[in-house]
Amino acid sequence: MMSDGCCGTTTPSEAEQFTAGPETSTLPVVVIGAGPIGLAAAAHLAERGLGFLILEAGGQAGASIAKWGHVRVFSPWRYNIDPAARRLLEEAGWQAPDEDWLPTGAELVDDYLAPLAKALGDRVRLNAEVTAITRLGFDRVRTNGREDVPFLIRLQDGEELYARAIIDASGTYTSPNVLGASGLPAHGEAEVAQLIDHALPDVLGADRATYEGKHTLVVGAGHSAATTLLALAQLENTPITWAIRAGNASRTYGGGDADALPARGALGSRLHALVESGRITLLTGFYTHRVRGTGQGVEVVSRDPSGAERTIAVDRIVSATGYRPDHSIASELRLDLDPVLGSTRALAPLIDPNQHSCGTVPPHGADELAHPEPGYYAIGVKSYGRAPTFLMATGYEQARSVVAALAGDWEAARDVQLDLPETGVCSSNLAEAQEQRVGLATGISGGLLSAPLPLVTASTGGGCCG
Structure with missing residues (x-):
């Protein structure tokens, strides 16, 4: 039976017209971004035997990090390597750097991300900028059969790909905050x-x-x-x-x-x-x-x-006024974004910088990162929206949890554990929290950075850089 609506004619078999094309269950999980969190997600997908494809807009793995390659990070190597990524690399004969060394951005790329991308092989596509994500044959409004059709990903060059799920680890480096103090560009900012x-x-x-x-x-x-x-x-x-x-x-x-x-x-x-x-x-x-x-x-x-x-x-x-997420590529997906932070609504109270520092953020994973669009997850610094206290260790645990959920292992997905530092920027002092409300939210794609320093050994703390 056909029914006429205001915007065209639909039939009960409409979804079947699209599922008759690519079979969703045979499609890969597409990971957007070949930075530390995106590559970690890929390592977890590989470990679980799930098909995947990584799309990186830049010309190399860790392209955004390479832009601040001259800067040394706060935490030593021992906190900057995802466990699944480490296992994959060691199988390929990789020798881990000195665990007490504080790497520069360039060293993160050359000694970790580039070898990891090489180990993942041709499933890493460079110079593949994603401009839009939707559901095949469905805009954001259409519901019936929505979950049965694959995601459609459009690239800058017009190519279109299909995916069974999306892990968006594209970060925020390309969308810096404006100079103006009220969230709007300062008058004349564009002109100078x-x-x-x-x-x-x-x-x-x-x-x-x-x-x-x-x-x-x-x-x-x-x-x-x-x-x-x-x-x-x-x-x-x-x-x-x-x-x-x-x-x-x-x-x-x-x-x-x-x-x-x-x-x-x-x-x-x-x-x-x-x-x-x-x-x-x-x-x-x-x-x-x-x-x-x-x-x-x-x-x-x-x-x-x-x-x-x-x-x-x-x-x-x-x-140096920080960054904000750009959700425009997912404008045709059904996202449930917190109106203040731009994270998921479920995650927002856990990371609210008016109430939490990075050291007091509770464990969270696939449940808190889920949207009304099944199969779409934003992880890494993008998941935090405008909250400035994202740590790389948090992103690695997000990647592990989300991949477990995609594999159907909900027990592992919900067994989320975080051990984060409680000092420095992670102080939970309420006076500092109030100070943070009126200060500028800064940081580089979730990385807490240091000026060039000699080797400093840290015996405690969570991975906080990247």
């Missing part, structure tokens, strides 16, 4: 974009000439801001101003000598000393409202909630 860099320029390397001798304003209260400030301080005749919305920088200074990850504690301690000495000028209560090119640089105007304005003239700006 050539004078604004986002987090972690290579100040002491490839970008040195851009910054040396120039007055730079760094905006942001997180560890990527701190990393850039420490690098700038090594350049002679280079004035540095640091602007944050908070009333003080205690959250950025972190746990000092008490930090479970010494490199992270040293980062805050060194930054505090540079501010105290006057090498770095700290502006608190700074709400970027307007920027204007002057011909010699850029004028930056702060307007606080009372309407009071302050102006500073600089040569360049580093906008």
Whole structure:
């Protein structure tokens, strides 16, 4: 029997027209993103014998990490390698790096992600940018038979692929937050974009000439801001101003000598000393409202909630104001997003930065990451939405849980365990939590980063970088 609707004619066998094409059960799980979390998910899929395909927009595994390859991470190697990935690599003859060494981003790529991608073989496709995900023959509105048809993935070049499930580990690196303090671009931000860099320029390397001798304003209260400030301080005749919305920088200074990850504690301690000495000028209560090119640089105007304005003239700006998820590729899927954070609604209260630090986030996995669209999961830093305290160890456990769920092993999927550090950025001090509400949420794709440091051995703590 046929029924006419407002938008066309449907029949009870409509879903069968599409399932008669690709058989969903024989299709691969498609993983979007070949960063640490995406490759970890693939390693778990391989270990469980599930077919998969990894689509990476960049030209190499860990393409986003390669862009901050000059930066050393906080946690040593022992916390940065997923267990399933380690097992897969060791089967291929891989020798693990020194577990106490703090790798740079480049070392993460060269010594871990690139070998892992090689071990996964031709199931890793590079230069394959996903532009949209939907259900074959179904837009977001249509329901009957929806779960019986495969996902359709469209690539930048127009190619279309099918999948039985989607694990979106594409991260947030390509969608940085704006410079403006209220979540909107500052007035004039687009017009002076050539004078604004986002987090972690290579100040002491490839970008040195851009910054040396120039007055730079760094905006942001997180560890990527701190990393850039420490690098700038090594350049002679280079004035540095640091602007944050908070009333003080205690959250950025972190746990000092008490930090479970010494490199992270040293980062805050060194930054505090540079501010105290006057090498770095700290502006608190700074709400970027307007920027204007002057011909010699850029004028930056702060307007606080009372309407009071302050102006500073600089040569360049580093906008280390964090990142936000871009869910546009999944706009035809049925997502249940928290209206504040942009994570799943079930995950939001567990990671809310107004209530939790990364060290107090409860264990969570496939159940909390599920959407009304069966078979679609966003994991990794993208799963946290705008919450700034994602840790790589958390992402690895998400990957393990989600893959177990896709394999039908719900006992394993729900047996989620996390052991996270409670110091530094992970302090649960309520005063710091309130400070975080008005500060800028920073960090690089869930990675907590440090300026270049000598080897520091950490005996405790969770993986926090990547």
